Amino acid sequence: MDGYNAFMLVATLLVLMMTTPALALFYGGMTRSKSVLNMMMMSYVAMAIVGIVWVLWGYSMVFGGDGTFFASPFTNFGLNDLGYDGYTFMMFQLTFAVITTALISGAIADRVKFSAWVVFVPLWATLSYFPLAHMVFSCTDDSLICGVIGAQDYAGGTAVHINAGVAGLVLALVVGKRLGWPKDKTRPHNLTLTMLGAALLWVGWYGFNVGSLIFVDDFDASDQFLAETGLTFANTTLATMAAIIGWLLVEKVLHGKATTLGAASGIVAGLVAITPAAGAVNIVGALAIGLVAGAVCAWAVSLKFKLGFDDSLDVVGVHLVGGIIGTVMIGLVSVTAPAGSNVAGGAVDGLFYGGGLESLVAQVLGVLVAIAWSGIATLVIALAIKFTIGWRVSDEAEIDGIDLAEHGESAYDLHTGIGGGVKSGVVAGATGAAREGVKA
Amino acid sequence: MKLVTAVIKPHKWEDVREALETFGVTGMTVSEVSGYGRQKGHTEVYRGAEYDIALVPKIRIEIVVDDADVDDVVGIVVKTAQTGRIGDGKVWTTPVDSVVRVRTGEQDDAAL
Numbered sequence: 001m002d003g004y005n006a007f008m009l010v011a012t013l014l015v016l017m018m019t020t021p022a023l024a025l026f027y028g029g030m031t032r033s034k035s036v037l038n039m040m041m042m043s044y045v046a047m048a049i050v051g052i053v054w055v056l057w058g059y060s061m062v063f064g065g066d067g068t069f070f071a072s073p074f075t076n077f078g079l080n081d082l083g084y085d086g087y088t089f090m091m092f093q094l095t096f097a098v099i100t101t102a103l104i105s106g107a108i109a110d111r112v113k114f115s116a117w118v119v120f121v122p123l124w125a126t127l128s129y130f131p132l133a134h135m136v137f138s139c140t141d142d143s144l145i146c147g148v149i150g151a152q153d154y155a156g157g158t159a160v161h162i163n164a165g166v167a168g169l170v171l172a173l174v175v176g177k178r179l180g181w182p183k184d185k186t187r188p189h190n191l192t193l194t195m196l197g198a199a200l201l202w203v204g205w206y207g208f209n210v211g212s213l214i215f216v217d218d219f220d221a222s223d224q225f226l227a228e229t230g231l232t233f234a235n236t237t238l239a240t241m242a243a244i245i246g247w248l249l250v251e252k253v254l255h256g257k258a259t260t261l262g263a264a265s266g267i268v269a270g271l272v273a274i275t276p277a278a279g280a281v282n283i284v285g286a287l288a289i290g291l292v293a294g295a296v297c298a299w300a301v302s303l304k305f306k307l308g309f310d311d312s313l314d315v316v317g318v319h320l321v322g323g324i325i326g327t328v329m330i331g332l333v334s335v336t337a338p339a340g341s342n343v344a345g346g347a348v349d350g351l352f353y354g355g356g357l358e359s360l361v362a363q364v365l366g367v368l369v370a371i372a373w374s375g376i377a378t379l380v381i382a383l384a385i386k387f388t389i390g391w392r393v394s395d396e397a398e399i400d401g402i403d404l405a406e407h408g409e410s411a412y413d414l415h416t417g418i419g420g421g422v423k424s425g426v427v428a429g430a431t432g433a434a435r436e437g438v439k440a
Numbered sequence: 441m442k443l444v445t446a447v448i449k450p451h452k453w454e455d456v457r458e459a460l461e462t463f464g465v466t467g468m469t470v471s472e473v474s475g476y477g478r479q480k481g482h483t484e485v486y487r488g489a490e491y492d493i494a495l496v497p498k499i500r501i502e503i504v505v506d507d508a509d510v511d512d513v514v515g516i517v518v519k520t521a522q523t524g525r526i527g528d529g530k531v532w533t534t535p536v537d538s539v540v541r542v543r544t545g546e547q548d549d550a551a552l
Contacts, residue, residue: 185491187484255485265487301487314487 004225007211008088014207015095019047019102022204026197026264027106030313033189034401035110036411042105045114046121050098050129053122055079058097059090061130062137068144069373070131092211097133100160101125106313107168108175108391110186111398114406116391120171120381128167128377132159132370139214144369151366152334152347152359154232155212157276157327158370165320166374168311174382175391177310179398186312191260198264202240205271209236209278232278236271239290243270246294254299262298269297269318273326277334280347285333293325327367331360441536441548442510446501447473448521448529453499459520460503463512469502479527498529504536506552 024043028036050058057073059082064075076082082090101121108117132145136159139146145158153159178186188194210232215221247266248258273293274286281289301317304310311317334350349355385391392398397405404410448456453470460468474495481494505513510533517531541551 185489187491187493188486251488255488255490257485259485261486298488302489305489317487 004221005088007229008092011207011211012088012092012095014204015092015099015211016204018201018204018208019043019095019099022197022200023099023102024197025193026201026268027109027313029190029193029195029197030106030188030261031109032186032401033412034403034410036189036193037403037409038114038406039105039109041114041407042117043102045118046102046105047098049118049121050101050125051094053125054094054097055090058125058130059093061126062093062133063090066140066142067134068142068148070134071138093133093137096156096160096208097125097129100129100156100164103161103164103315103319104167104171107172107311107315109312110402111178111393112175112391113389113393116385116389119389120385123381123384124167124378127381128163128374129159131377132163132373135159135369135373136366145366149362149365149369151327151362152280152330153276153327153366154279155209155275157272157323158366161272161275161319161323162327162367162370163374165316165318165323166371167378168315169309169320170375170378171382172304172309172311172316174379174386177308178312179395181310182305182308188261191264194264195260198267202267202271205236205240205275206233209233209275212278228279234283235278235281235286236274238283239274239277239286239293240267240270242287242290243267243273243294243297246270246291246296247298248294250295250298265297265301265314265318266294269293269322272319272322273329276323276327277330280330280334282335285329285335285350288333289326289329292329293322296325297321324367328360328363331357331363334359441504441539441552442507442533443536444501444503444505444510444513444517444531444533446517446521446529446531447475447498448501448517449523449527450497450499452521452523453501456501456517456520459516460513463516465503465505465513467503471500471502473498473500477527477530496527504539504552506549 020043021040024040027043028040031039055078057077059079060076061070061073064071064073079090101124104124105117133156135143135145136151136153136156137146141147145151145153151158210229213225213228213232215224244263244266247262247269251262252258270290270293273289277285277289297318300321301314303317304314309316330350332350332352334348334355335353336347336349336355348359350359351357382391393402393405401410446456450472457468457470474497476494476496479496481492481496484491484493501517503513514531514533522528539548539551540546
């Protein structure tokens with residue numbers, strides 16, 4: 001088990017990297033240059049807040065015992081009674097809670113008060129993520145999605161991506177459009193950051209998917225480890241590759257050019273879609289899921305213009321749509337692991353492999369539960385914030401730039417010659433010594 | 441004295457500078473600017489959404505020259521920067537009342 005623990009520590013670090021810096025870069029590059037710091041800060045502060053909430057009551061709500069919707073927040077409050085051998089798993093799951101919450105920020109870029117996000121994050125993790133994570137990842141007989149419905153979700157198509165995607169949609173609707181949208185659209189200000197972020201997300205995702213292996217008592221543990229990690233690693237890779245092609249093909253046909261943002265988006269769409277299916281399908285199924293996800297998401301990102309919601313960075317078009325595709329397609333292309341192969345994931349054949357409708361129905365029900373739970377929980381929190389502290393920065397701050405208004409900083413100083421007119425000095429209240437120091 | 445201002449396509453800037461140097465122009469002020477004329481802007485597509493980019497990048501050259509040289513300088517810029525396609529730019533001249541060289545205090549023609 002030493003080897004397994006070392007593997008899980010690495011997997012945990014990889015998923016930690018997905019939020020900071022990968023997601024922060026991916027999203028930051030897509031915003032305007034005057035909003036990039038605020039966008040990145042939404043990921044960084046989600047990391048800090050969700051992590052603390054997780055060890056206080058989150059872990060207990062997810063893994064602290066039985067429950068249809070969630071477990072008691074008190075059983076393992078503050079990690080009480082968590083055995084010394086439970087810490088690695090606890091930390092691995094912490095990183096999932098963090099990135100799921102951070103993903104939502106892309107839907108409300110450029111216009112939200114930092115304080116409103118800081119209030120939203122712990123409430124949403126508590127009311128939406130922890131319950132859905134319990135329903136999916138804490139697979140006891142009475143946990144709703146995994147136990148009662150019996151839907152397969154290897155690493156979080158429902159609890160992570162559909163959950164974050166629905167939350168993004170609800171927030172985009174409650175928070176409202178950016179000034180001037182959709183007439184004045186905002187161009188991504190630095191696609192090189194976005195390309196870098198997408199590639200780092202891809203690498204981090206191996207921790208996410210491959211690390212999600214759960215040992216089954218019937219199998220020899222080391223055999224299962226060997227067989228299953230190889231399969232999930234290959235599926236994660238090939239689905240992503242197929243999704244790049246799918247996205248670029250649709251773009252080329254619909255808009256005439258294959259774009260870098262399309263490739264980066266295809267990477268994320270493919271990873272999202274293979275997340276629930278990583279252990280349930282063979283390589284043909286993985287390629288099919290990736291191709292469909294890339295192609296459909298490339299089309300789905302245009303829905304916001306047709307329906308009129310300002311999901312700024314396409315959390316809905318990529319995470320909600322990709323999550324649904326991956327989770328539902330398990331019902332079509334999942335395969336029972338061949339006898340003796342020691343792969344636990346694909347416990348049932350999908351429709352295309354002669355398994356009938358049983359799996360498909362379970363997958364669709366799982367999707368619906370995730371959509372309903374996240375939709376209601378997010379709506380309650382979003383409205384509560386809207387009618388108390390309020391979501392939006394002032395119109396003036398939104399136009400001048402949210403970085404300056406909310407953080408008092410600007411991301412770039414590109415005036416090499418005239419230094420942007422900067423004069424150094426100290427703010428009021430600094431000590432005399434500090435003032436002298438600056439002068440010297 | 442006249443101020444010659446030229447707004448040209450960025451890829452023509454090196455050719456124009458060389459041609460002016462050959463003619464004897466010893467200095468100029470150059471800036472990266474954006475704007476549009478009859479060619480308007482262009483469109484870019486991000487995740488399927490079309491963006492009208494109204495402003496096109498251009499190079500603006502400013503040179504103060506003696507009255508006698510104005511026609512030659514304008515001619516050189518036009519000849520060198522011309523591609524015959526829309527968006528080649530504009531050149532215009534404005535009268536200049538006085539010029540002072542900061543280093544020496546020399547005035548007008550002596551300061552050019």
